Amino acid sequence: MPDKNPYEVLKADVLDVIEESPTIKSFYLKPERPFEFATGQFIELSLPGIGEAPFTPSSSHYEKEKIWVTIMNAGFVTNQIHKVQKGDVMGIRGPYGKGYPLDIFKGKDVLLLGGGVGLAPLRCLLQTMIHDINDYKSITVCFGARTPDDMIYKDQIKDWKGHEKIHHLCTVDKCSESDIWKGKTGVVTILLDDIKVDPKEAIAVVCGPPIMMKFGTFSLLDKGFKQGNIYLSMEKKMYCGFGQCRHCVMGKYYACKDGPVFTYEQIKDEEKIWD
Numbered sequence: 001m002p003d004k005n006p007y008e009v010l011k012a013d014v015l016d017v018i019e020e021s022p023t024i025k026s027f028y029l030k031p032e033r034p035f036e037f038a039t040g041q042f043i044e045l046s047l048p049g050i051g052e053a054p055f056t057p058s059s060s061h062y063e064k065e066k067i068w069v070t071i072m073n074a075g076f077v078t079n080q081i082h083k084v085q086k087g088d089v090m091g092i093r094g095p096y097g098k099g100y101p102l103d104i105f106k107g108k109d110v111l112l113l114g115g116g117v118g119l120a121p122l123r124c125l126l127q128t129m130i131h132d133i134n135d136y137k138s139i140t141v142c143f144g145a146r147t148p149d150d151m152i153y154k155d156q157i158k159d160w161k162g163h164e165k166i167h168h169l170c171t172v173d174k175c176s177e178s179d180i181w182k183g184k185t186g187v188v189t190i191l192l193d194d195i196k197v198d199p200k201e202a203i204a205v206v207c208g209p210p211i212m213m214k215f216g217t218f219s220l221l222d223k224g225f226k227q228g229n230i231y232l233s234m235e236k237k238m239y240c241g242f243g244q245c246r247h248c249v250m251g252k253y254y255a256c257k258d259g260p261v262f263t264y265e266q267i268k269d270e271e272k273i274w275d
């Protein structure tokens with residue numbers, strides 16, 4: 001971004017707020033001018049007088065006029081963001097970082113492994129791939145939530161399943177007897193037993209809480225996925241977003257400007273990647 005002020009904040013009108021689960025909401029935003037980003041890049045979303053936090057848009061990069069961001073209430077800033085209503089105004093700066101190398105994914109089976117709100121950044125990738133569905137051999141979405149109530153994008157699953165090239169698998173860690181749940185029960189990695197792709201050639205993209213990323217990656221390696229074909233979206237603590245503050249340092253990498261998307265092969269020898 002040589003000719004652009006990297007701190008510039010655009011105003012964004014909140015067009016709608018959707019309650020996805022008890023702790024997760026989606027915000028449908030209209031920036032004051034079209035917002036260009038690449039799938040997998042992130043933004044800093046701010047509330048005046050409160051603060052800002054990094055998020056990956058959940059909408060396709062083809063949608064430039066309006067973007068979706070799906071946010072879990074995790075702490076101070078996100079708690080305030082959850083109080084935002086339709087008609088309010090937020091701030092967006094970015095985009096930052098490097099996204100997914102879609103040219104490498106083309107012609108291949110692509111598996112998305114998401115846990116909890118980790119499906120939000122993966123939705124951006126999924127929507128982008130759906131736009132160009134003929135460029136991909138197949139797309140498999142494996143998603144795990146804690147309980148049926150914690151499942152996000154429930155109303156979109158049937159659209160995804162409607163695509164001949166998309167296989168959608170989901171599981172919950174636990175469900176009570178009163179839950180109406182017909183899917184699998186168990187951690188998200190159990191879904192890998194049901195996938196129908198050749199692990200030696202397929203691409204896997206993992207996003208979720210650190211523990212899920214760790215065991216998800218190890219399960220993919222056990223299944224035969226190559227280290228260089230496993231892409232991880234590293235959600236490290238970030239402030240500036242573009243290599244100035246060093247808050248996101250991971251060994252020799254800055255998660256913000258060298259990532260947030262890395263292959264496992266790139267970062268496997270760096271310290272504390274799963275923290």
Ligand SMILES: Cc1cc2nc3c(=O)[nH]c(=O)nc-3n(C[C@H](O)[C@H](O)[C@H](O)COP(=O)(O)OP(=O)(O)OC[C@H]3O[C@@H](n4cnc5c(N)ncnc54)[C@H](O)[C@@H]3O)c2cc1C
Nearest residue numbers: 042053054055056071072074075076077078120235236237
């Ligand atoms: C590139 C990137 C993309 C992200 N995309 C999304 C997204 O699409 N949706 C979403 O809900 N969240 C996303 N996150 C995580 C989100 O940024 C954090 O949840 C948020 O910064 C927490 O801010 P807070 O002030 O509410 O929490 P705090 O009060 O600062 O902290 C509350 C808890 O959240 C943890 N936390 C703080 N910052 C982060 C962080 N960056 N990553 C993970 N945990 C953190 C803290 O360790 C603490 O345990 C993303 C993070 C990064 C770096």
Ligand code: FES
Nearest residue numbers: 241243245246256
């Ligand atoms: S967030 Fe500031 S250097 Fe990465």
